[in-house]
Amino acid sequence: MHTPLLQMTGITKRFPGVKALSNVDFRLFPGEVHALMGENGAGKSTLIKVLTGVYSIDEGTVRIDDRTVTIAGPLEAQKAGISTVYQEVNLCPNLTVAENVFIGREPRRFGRIQWKKMNEDAKQLLKERLNLSIDVTLPLHAYSVAIQQLIAIARALSISAKVLILDEPTSSLDQNEVQQLFGIMRKLKSDGLAILFVTHFLDQVYEMSDRITVLRNGELEGEYMAAELPRIELVLKMIGKDLKLLEELPKLSEEAGEAAGTMMINASALGRKGAIKPFDLEIRKGEVVGLAGLLGSGRTEIARLLFGVDRPDEGKLLVADSGSTVKSPRNAIDLGIAFCSENRKTEGIIDDLTVRENIILALQATKGWSRPLSRKKQDEIAEQYIKMLNINPPNPEHLIKNLSGGNQQKVLLARWLLTEPDLLILDEPTRGIDIGAKAEIQKLVLSLAKQGMSVLFISSEMEEVIRVSDRVAVLRDRMKVKELSSSEINQKEIMQAMAGG
């Protein structure tokens, strides 16, 4: 067997309070596509950032072509032959295509940039290596994301890259564009390039990659040949389970009479291009519906559509009681829907405000500015929820930004429970929360359902989805692939649907 082009050994990276990577090995061979897989917090993006010099390495070595290298920045990574194409194209939309390929290395004569030569070079490069004939003098923003990505690849190639990192390149491409990209990846592979491919789409992993490295919780789970690793095994390794040990979990939820509740919300053929393919989903009153699927499978996208954060391109969404559809988050809240986002930092907490203020925010927004909750009432509410959800430190006047992630999550939960919604959408409500609190939240969900609240429960942890849900919808690759009613719910069934193929 030939020698690896890139060899990372014993990589460790610490952030204040967390060990993002511990003792991870990774290697890349020339002429292969190597998929890097892992769930949230597995350390994929940290590993890539370490490799591209965005982060420093605390321990471990990187060897390229059998030489130890230190990569202290994006520029040095490029010089070492490592180039990255990110999901959000990291080029300058205002510059021309040719410039984006060559900026920083423009052909010059006596310090003067030779535009003609640059344009011709760019045109030739795109034509020869990517089979792409476009006007290179137009600004980048004139082209679709798919083309922009190809241009980013062209830039990488022009720097004579040996290692090409594609970080979720397909997330916002349609089927044809994906195939175009894959064609180019195959071509580059046969040219001897080593490609590191990160994606959430399992189908694409198996279509393209020769080798798979799985990370979990910042540690190396293993390196496998793609052909020798069944899909289901891959999924199990990503979420850290053994198929043999999977057994029936005691269900917390009681067998609710299936037709007991009336309709709460009904989505029919609802879809949004690039986010989620059209799906049907109905949630009844007092029912807990779980969404299972790997990271990036379209779980959050469904939640955002139901809450009116994003607008659907097609299909219908009906809220039963009012018979109307959801137009905006404000509108959704008025219709009795609440959405606890998985992105606590950007979409959840208000940094500068206290725990108390964060809790009452949604309720106050509903009441309007002129009918403020009295301070006494606010204190009572804060007190009550801090006790109920065991928020720590139990001080309502603490700034929320100083709380731990788990406690921030509880505050957000409190914010939405306070609005007494008919439908509560929980996106990863237990991530980063200790085990005791997890069980509490699960119990809470069930008791809320018993009182007649509908819950859409999204989680990467299958046990908890199974434990709380009356019904589970399984997603794979931005598509709803299966729906299991209460008697059919079991881990194997879900896992199989998640892995597909």
Next chain:
Amino acid sequence: MLNRKYIPILVTFGLLAAMFAAGSFRYTGFFSAQVLYNLLIDNSFLIITAVGMTFVIISGGIDLSVGSVIALTTMLCASLVEQQGWSPAVVIPMVLILGSLFGTLMGAIIHYFKIQPFIVTLAGMFLARGVCYIISINTITVTNGFFTKVAQTKVILPGGNISINVIIALALVLAAIFLAHYTRFGRNVYAIGGSEQSALLMGLPVARTKILVYAFSGFCSALAGVVFTFYMLSGYGLHAMGLELDTIAAVVIGGTLLTGGVGYIAGTFIGVLIQGVIQTIISFEGTLSSWWTKIVIGLLLFVFILFQRLLSERRITLKT
């Protein structure tokens, strides 16, 4: 073939032509080479300042200190030459270097401490103005032979004449066009304005470029200050009051996006001329008062900003 990126600049040029034509039809004596030359003569310092500002705005920043730096430069020139008896050959290079250093300092603070350019250059504006008054609170008249000679020299052109200042301004405009479009520094400025994060990840020298942009703007302001001294033959702390606004307006009317990334030196040049034509028309009109200049410029600003906003909106919808 019409390239879409030239639309704003063409609109600007069309506006200038239309205004000049309107003026020519309405007022006798408007349509003459000398009126055109006077536009350049009276606005040469503004052209120079606006060139520096264009780079700053393309990089995504703003420089409020330009007017004050001009005032400070006139002050330094006047006091050193007149009161200290220094030679202009020493003073002029020195003020240019000082202006650049002043810009460098502001750029470094903006970049390394991540403070909004608006605030840092505001402090720079206060500082430079204040230092003027430390030197003197009165006007210092310049009688030095070199300065008066330059001020009085006329370059004869067909149909009229221009001053040395105009030649300096035009030379700077040409140099700046080259700098913006044919050097790596210029392209890096555009890249940073387009996306600083991307520029960083593409391995471009972001820190150096950003600081240099402010240094260049400082240099331009100082040069404009020297030119202003030639023009007014005096140093005064109240010179060029509010010039930063005129400059920004000229840059925006010239088709440069205030959000950065897009802009043309040539457009800025036309933008300054548009302001000049407005002033000329108003002075020809006689009954119209000078404040209409501000209102019209404000109106133009509004129209252009809205126009840019619509263009960029279309860009976004095109993308998704």
Next chain:
Amino acid sequence: MGGKLYRHHLFWPVTVLGALLLFNLIYSPDFFSLVIRGGNLYGSLIDILNFGAPLILVSIGMTLVIATGGIDLSVGSIVAISGAMACLTISKGTDQSSFLLVIGAVGASIILSVVLGMWNGALVTITRIQPIIATLILMVAGRGIAQLITSGQIITVSNSNYEYIGAGSLAALPFSIFIVAAALLIASLLTRRTAIGLFIESVGSNPEASRLAGLRSKTVILTVYIFCGLCAGVAGLILSSNVSSADGNNAGLWYELDAILAVVIGGTSLNGGRFYLMGTVIGALIIQTLTTTIYMIGVPPEITLVVKAFVVLAVCLIQSEAFRKTLITRWKKRNYPAEQEVTRHA
């Protein structure tokens, strides 16, 4: 306890103000002395309050705008427009001393400034132009409009009722102090006794999360710009009434910058979020005291600008996270400049 005091948001502003006053006391021992003359109190302290009144007013409005993550550069122009409008109305009146005329003039000015505030707010919310750019338009055009109203002249009026706004006395104190007190009271009540304050801070701190929590952020932002316009308008009335004239060119010159400075000194971050009205008031008083002090010690008043420059820089450096980190880590991360940049997004 001491540590707590040190951390209070008013600690630094109050300390600086105290130090300034102390300096004045040492320099001129009768600085604090108040004299009653003709039933009115006179003294340097009163002067500071009286002359500082318009700035405090403008700064209060600016505080709320900045708290939403915006900025309003047009306040200086609105000050000029409002004063011009009032003086024009009075000078056009048949009976110059009529009380009703003053009511009409004040009403016209206030309506006009509310409209101008609405214009700014609409540009920011509806066309979604960055605040600094949106308000720049009125900053440029506003001066012209003010001069248009005054026809480029300085309009002088003689109406004792109008003069009362900026130069009259109530209970031995300048009337303008009461206007400022009323505005501060209204702003405090509105922001702390209703939910508006919470909404402003929420929108300024995290607009996206606020939208998901169901806030109508556009209404909040629009309101804040209108309020800021109103404050600037009233400040313009005080200023023009104080000198019984309107000067479209120079009235309210640099007010936008001084107001922003007052807000920043008061501890409100330019990034939006938490705001401190009392801090702003003290910030504005610091600026006014500084000006008075410099007058008093006989240095050319323009030197104030140099001092202001250093104050702006010092306050911003203290607020800058990058600067604090630099002080602590001394360029430890120098080799990985992108790390800090990207950690924020991670």
